Amino acid sequence: MMLAEGVTFPGRPDGELPWLAALEPFTMDAPLVAAVTELGSAVFAYVDAVQHLYRDGDPEVRTLLDAGTPPDLRGLELDRPVQTFRLDCITAGRPVVTEIEEVYGNAGKAHAMEAAYGVPASGLYDAFAAQGVTHILVDDQVTTYGPELAIVARRLADHGADVQVRPFSTVRAATTGTAWRFCYTTDLAQYTPDHRRTLTRGRINYVNPLFHGYGAKLLPALLRHPATEPALTRLLGAVRMGVLRAGFAPCHALDPADTAGLDVLAADRRGWVVKVTDSPHDRTATWGSRGVYFGEHSAASWRQVLASVHVGHLPRRPHAPAQFMAARLIDSDRFGVPFLHPDSQRAALMPQARIRLAPIFFRDSKGVRLVAGHATFVNTSRKVHLGRPAVCAPLDWARDTGSKPSPAVNNRVIGSAGADTIWHACH
Structure with a gap:
C-alpha cells in the first residue's frame, strides 16, 4: 500500500521500502500524548x-x-x-528532545x-x-x-x-x-x-x-546558557522553563580554544555526543546522523573527534572547517518491535530497539496541534534515523473523545501481532 502511494527513495530497488515496515502503528497512551503535546506547546x-x-x-x-x-x-x-x-525525541521515561526540525x-x-x-x-x-x-x-x-x-x-x-x-x-x-x-x-x-x-x-x-x-542546531543550547537563561525565564515563566529543561538533553556550543571543556568531554566520553553545527564546505555534514559522534563507541575515535574539534575541522577531513556542539547522552527506553521481514514476508521481531519519536506540530488559528508523526526503531546503533536497518511505524493516538483508541502499548513490546523470527539487524 505504501509503495502504491509513492513511497520510495533514490538508490533503493523498485518495489522495496527504504525502511522496515512495522506490523502495527506505535500507539501513544494518554500520558505520553499529554507529555508530547505539552512539550510541543512549550517549544x-x-x-x-x-x-x-x-x-x-x-x-x-x-x-x-x-x-x-x-x-x-x-x-x-x-x-x-x-x-x-x-520534534526528534527519545523516550527515557518521558520524551526528551534531541532536535527541533523545521524542514521535515x-x-x-x-x-x-x-x-x-x-x-x-x-x-x-x-x-x-x-x-x-x-x-x-x-x-x-x-x-x-x-x-x-x-x-x-x-x-x-x-x-x-x-x-x-x-x-x-x-x-x-x-x-x-x-x-x-x-x-x-x-x-x-x-x-x-x-x-x-x-x-x-x-x-x-x-x-x-x-x-x-x-x-539552527544550537537553538536548544540557549535554554541553559547562563547569559540567556534569566531572560528566557522572565519571558516564559518558571513552570514552562521546567517543562523545557526536563524535555531537552543539556547541550552547549564547543569552543575550540576551551581545552578544559574538551578535557571534560574526554574524561566522561560515555556521557556525551558531539554534533556538527556548521560546515561551510560540506552542508551534508549537518544532515540526519552524518555529523553525529558518540563517545561510547571507541576511546580512540573519540580522541580523534575531540582533536578535530580543537582545530575546527571535520574528523579525518582537515580541509573541511566545522563548528561543533556537545549534548548529554540520554539512553532511550527499549522496545520489542514486530515488523514485516523483507526477505521472508513473515512477521519478525526486532528486540531491544531504541526509539526515536518524530511528532509533527502545527500552530494556526486553531492553536497548537499534534497533527502527525512516526516512530523509528533500531537495535544496531544509537543513530536512530530512518534507513535500511530501521523499523518505522506511524504514531497513533486518540484524537478526540469519540475516537476509539488503538491497543495499548506495552512498555517493552509494541503491537499484538505474533512474530516468529528474531531479527538482529546489522549494518
Whole structure:
C-alpha cells in the first residue's frame, strides 16, 4: 500500500521500502500524548521567546544563531512566528528532545501510512491547506525528496489546491503565492545575491517564515546558557522553563580554544555526543546522523573527534572547517518491535530497539496541534534515523473523545501481532 502511494527513495530497488515496515502503528497512551503535546506547546513558546530576544539584539542569542549564516539572511521576518516543526525525541521515561526540525520530510510518509495503517493524517494536510499553500519550494541541492513531496502535492490537490513542487532557482520576481519552504534559510546562501533578494524580498508568503534561527542546531543550547537563561525565564515563566529543561538533553556550543571543556568531554566520553553545527564546505555534514559522534563507541575515535574539534575541522577531513556542539547522552527506553521481514514476508521481531519519536506540530488559528508523526526503531546503533536497518511505524493516538483508541502499548513490546523470527539487524 505504501509503495502504491509513492513511497520510495533514490538508490533503493523498485518495489522495496527504504525502511522496515512495522506490523502495527506505535500507539501513544494518554500520558505520553499529554507529555508530547505539552512539550510541543512549550517549544513553540520557547522559539517565540528566542525570536523576541534576537529582535531585541541579545548578543548571546545573535552570536549562537548567526554562526554560518550570511548577513543578508539573518533576522528576516522577525515579526512572524514559527508555524510548524517536527520534534526528534527519545523516550527515557518521558520524551526528551534531541532536535527541533523545521524542514521535515515526513508529510508524504504520513499520507502513505494513513493508507496502509488507517492512522489519520488529515490534521497535517488540513493545516497546510488552511495556509493556502500554492508551492513547495525545494533546496536545489536536495534531490532525494522528490517522491515524498509529490505525494504531498497530490494529497493537497484533494483540498482543491494546485500545488507546484519547484526548486528555489526557478522563482522569479513575479512569483506569488504561499510556499512551504523545504530549505533552511541559511542554505539560501547557495544562490547569487540578486536571486537571494528575489527569494527573501519578493511576493511569496513562506511556511515557515524566513527567520534563520528556526533551523539552527544550537537553538536548544540557549535554554541553559547562563547569559540567556534569566531572560528566557522572565519571558516564559518558571513552570514552562521546567517543562523545557526536563524535555531537552543539556547541550552547549564547543569552543575550540576551551581545552578544559574538551578535557571534560574526554574524561566522561560515555556521557556525551558531539554534533556538527556548521560546515561551510560540506552542508551534508549537518544532515540526519552524518555529523553525529558518540563517545561510547571507541576511546580512540573519540580522541580523534575531540582533536578535530580543537582545530575546527571535520574528523579525518582537515580541509573541511566545522563548528561543533556537545549534548548529554540520554539512553532511550527499549522496545520489542514486530515488523514485516523483507526477505521472508513473515512477521519478525526486532528486540531491544531504541526509539526515536518524530511528532509533527502545527500552530494556526486553531492553536497548537499534534497533527502527525512516526516512530523509528533500531537495535544496531544509537543513530536512530530512518534507513535500511530501521523499523518505522506511524504514531497513533486518540484524537478526540469519540475516537476509539488503538491497543495499548506495552512498555517493552509494541503491537499484538505474533512474530516468529528474531531479527538482529546489522549494518
